[in-house]
Amino acid sequence: MIALLLFAALSTPPEFTLPAGVTPRKHTIELRIDPAAETFSGFAKIDVTLADGQSEIWLNGRDLTITEAWVEVAGKRIAATTELAGGEFIGVTPEKPIGRGNATIALRYTAPLSATAVAGPNRKKVGDDWYVFTTFTPTDARRAFPCFDEPRFKTVWEISIRVPLGQRAFSNSPELLAKSGSNTLVQFAPTQLMSAEVVAFAVGPFDVWDGGKAGAKSTPVRVITPKGEVDRAKEAALATQQVLPRLEKYTGIPYPWEKLDHVALPQGAFGAVENPGLITYQAAGLLVPPAQPARVRSLQAHEIGHQWFGNLVTQADWTDVWLSEGFATWISAKMMDEEQPADRRRLSAIVARERIMQADEGPKTHPVRWEMHNRMELDSVYNQFPYQKGAAILLMLEAWIGEDRFQKALHQYLVDHRLGNATTHDLEAELPVQATAVMESMLNSTGVPVITATCDGETLLLDRIGPGPLPVCMKTPSGTSCVRTEQPRTQVTGNTCDWVYPNADGAGYYRIAWKDAQLDTMAASLDKLNGAERLTLVYDLRAQHSQHLILKKLAADSQPEIAKAAQETPK
Ligand SMILES: [Zn+2]
Secondary structure, eight states: OHHHHHHHHHOOOOSSSOOTTEEEEEEEEEEEOOTTSSEEEEEEEEEEEESSOBSOEEEEOSSOEEEEEEEEETTEEEEEEEEEETTTEEEEEESSOBOSEEEEEEEEEEEEOBSSOSSEEEEEEETTEEEEEEEOTTTTGGGTSOBOOSTTOEEEEEEEEEEETTOEEEESSOEEEEEESSEEEEEEOOOOSEEGGGOOEEEESOEEEEEEEETTTTEEEEEEESTTOGGGGHHHHHHHHHHHHHHHHHHTSOOSSSOEEEEEEOSSSOSEEOOTTEEEEEHHHHSOOTTOHHHHHHHHHHHHHTTTBTTTEEESSGGGTHHHHHHHHHHHHHHHHTTSOGGGTTHHHHHHHHHHHHHHTSTTOOOSSOOOOSHHHHTTTTSHIIIIIHHHHHHHHHHHHOHHHHHHHHHHHHHHTTTEEEOHHHHHHHSSSOOHHHHHHHHHSOSOOEEEEEEETTEEEEEEESSOOEEEEEEETTEEEEEEEOSSEEEEOSOOOSSOBSSGGGOSSSEEOOOHHHHHHHHHTGGGSOHHHHHHHHHHHHHTTOOOTHHHHHTTOSSHHHHHHHHSOOO
16 A cells, blocks of 8 residues: 555656656657548657656657557566556556666557547548548647657657558658558658657548759659649649748758648648648648639748748747747748839738737737646647737847848857757847847737837937837938837937938837827828838828828828728728
């Protein structure tokens, strides 16, 4: 009885994240999948390094039935028992405690293959055929195999899948061999270091559109569709030919993986998931008609953008999801701007920013960064703030720091954290300005700052209500300059004050509270403003319910977004 109590005391299951002291190095996963069946089976071998001796090792697993377990140390097999806890964890207890150093955890299991789920491994029927897909982000890889399922754990993945004859299988890396006997064994090359949440596989009688080779490394591109739908794949393949080289040029780093497959998911499912080498999309988003090529380029620019921001460099934990989603959202708009004339630059980003600003001003606001303590909080990790406000903050940082210097800093950030993890502080450390206080105010608090600009002789006074410090960039007849508004009031000297637009390039995440006299001046100088500035001006006027006559001029703007916003009836 005493021994039993002692044993129980050792096995406290984790509550949310896995305990320190066990570092996975490699997951070897063998799967046997028949898409027509309601279950599948697998065998996971996970190489780990133990910082200390362990009597029990915790890892992630959900809805898995473990049929056999052991631990290998120095080539010797030690029998083990397993315990499922909290719906999210598997405790593996070897017959005798194991010392520090390397070990391998081996688990055989079976798991359900749901026809209704959209997360985890799931199957869908298209016509007469069943297909298997996966959506693991953020924490559903654990439904497919026992694993260390947190972004900080980046390991090599060596995956093989045994499928019925006539079926194909795809995963993140190229297939090394497909050996057929009574069934087909598809063995995939070991991956580079990646997190569990972006592991992916697909099984079924797919068709494949060869999209040729793209980018600096001649990366092979394919579009994978359910049988008979491959005719719709052409635009998606062409989009990659255009988008991939732009991203390689901007980041200064060639596409990080060996292949680039786009998979069309038939129905339901997440919008899109950026798994390295095997990006999944809702079919409607990927297989666009020839008349809508920009739509799929924009979507791919986001997902392929993640190959650097999110996959090559991964947020250290879920608090910093914006390092992935904010960047992918921002860089997609930036890459798409390359197709636009100068007066249309940033317009799509500012339209999106206006929506998040309105949300940020309302009751459902949410900080971009916040710490998660349990599974329920994690379920809302992919809310719109890390995406849209994250992207808007990057737009502001870029304008403040300067496009070239910002690009160089991001390149260095990617190089320094390549195949590893990063935090917001790691990003700040790469920036050529002291940005910590600005980033903290913007990322950790809610609300939209409001700036009032007042002229006092030769001095411009900037009064700020709301979060700060904040960079404010001003356009004047003598050019563009930026200041950091530390205090609620900042004085800018040496300004003639006869004409100032206090949000140059419309890049700042704040509103200007305009006065009528300033608007009278602006109305006579509208031709000095670019499209981004005119659109931002309209949105600011809308937010303050202005009825100033300048809106009449803006309602006739040559850019449809600006004219439309100016014509809308004030709320
Ligand atoms: Zn994304």
